[in-house]
Amino acid sequence: MVWSLLPVAALVSVPLHGATSLSFDTPRAFGYVIGDLIRHEVRVETDAGQGIEAASLPKEGWINRWLLLRRVEVRREGRHRILTLEYQTFYAPLEVKNLTIPGFELQLAGSGERLAVPDWTFTTAPIRELSVLRAEGPSMRPDAAPAPLPTLGPAAASVGSGLAATGALAWWAYLSAWLPFVSRGRHFAEARRVLRDLRGLGDSREALRRGFSCLHQAFNRTSGEPLFIEGLDEFFRSHPAYDLLRDEIQDFFLASYEVFFGEGAPAPSFDLARMEALARSCQLAERRRP
Template sequence: MIKPISKLCATLLLAGLLLTSFTLHAAEENITAAKVLSLTNPVNTYGVQIGDKLSRKIVLEVPVPYKIAEGAFPKKGSKSNGVELVDVNVITDQQKAHTLYTVNLSYQAFTNPNKPTVMQLPAEKLALTGGTKAEALEVPAWGFWLSPIVTGGIETAQKNIQPDAMPPLVDIRAHKTRLGVFLSMLIASLLGLLYMNADGNWLPFMGGAFAKAHRQLKRMAKSTAAKTAVEEKQALVYVHQAFNQHYGANMFARDIEHFVSLRPSFKKMKTEIAAFFDASNQSLYAVEPRNSQKIIADLAQLSKQLRDCERGV
């Protein structure tokens, strides 16, 4: 009775060991089940020429604890049969049970055959690390037709060389006209400002009697010397001389109405002209000391206003 029971136990033990082995093997298979979720190749497999960029996008799913080491990805600058890898971009998304790798590869063909040729983007093999055994994911090659830029050799190219096309000429006559108008307006504006504000007589009609009187009075007012009654009377003489020159005779206060009728541009200064003649009479007959410094400065300002009337501004 003991021997059959021992055989039964041994059989059950052996079955349990076999079942455990199969379970562990299946679990390990599930753990290492890394896969390519998607592979996006270029749209066209024809019409590719030298220098064209061809891009591939690969999405990989790698279960934990496996991973793809950084050094396992293709290296930028690597070449294979006339195709160069010019850009590599890897995006890693770590999740609970697995890691997603999005790999963007950009290639360029740097060969120029004489006739259409079949070429391919190289297959890639990505080694996995972190597990109990060596694993790798394989990305298949992708074929395409490379078309020559021209058929034939250098002789054919030399025969078909075209001269450089001259760029079309731009008609700038309208721009020249506008530029001329704008320059004329600028020059006229500058001359106008110069005419209205300059103390010199560089332009015609700038050397009038009041312009000359204003230069003399301005020079006298800027002098640092003390002003006396003598300088004050001389300043009054400058203005009187300018009035006399415009009037054509010696001008007095009673002649103001006649003067502004002859020179309408001075009409707006009629009140100031009358005040000047009144102040001049007071200066000639005054016996008390006066502020000659202020009187000369006021006469310089008055002469500037009369100069503007003289210039019609």
């Protein structure tokens, strides 16, 4: 994880009427990836050393679907009031993208003067490239080595070939869910078995991580590719059977980001029992699809 507390890239000072100055101290505006922390510092100096109305301070919690305000802290140094804000980004872009942390207004106690803290734009990038092929390979591959001649008799070879073909057909039927004893939604059925085995560990952080991982694997296998929160809308369009579970699935992905990237954050409300219930609902939804 790249920590975004270093170095300072911008310091904006704004002259005010009742207040002597307002300084907006920000880090660099580029080079961020999912899970990074971003720290802002607002310094307000007033002639009378006025405080900041607590009701005008930003509230800790989710600002939007990808931005979390983790910490809000106010301290006093002489005539200065110093407001420290710690954000965490959970946006997983497919390419380099500009994002904006919204500004807000502070209100001074006593005078009621309102101070505007501006928006702040930064650049985020994917953790890894989506395409790593930069050059074409050779047009022809070397000839394959000849297969060894069978040493068994014709009858034994025929029986072996028949058994191999039957086994291959049975495996293909299993993967395609053609067999009558193989139901759809098997990926979520496997996730349910893992989640049941995790019950004995309670809702410890390690158990939650393993639970989130196995349910993520079920979504990835169902989708046919790694599935992130930004791709859920497309997932629901291509898999309409899961649309009735949209809110619960979105809550699952948000809670997953808190567990894997929110170090020090409180344990999410998405416990193992809720994961198992979601896996069962997804399994039933897959069975009901046309």
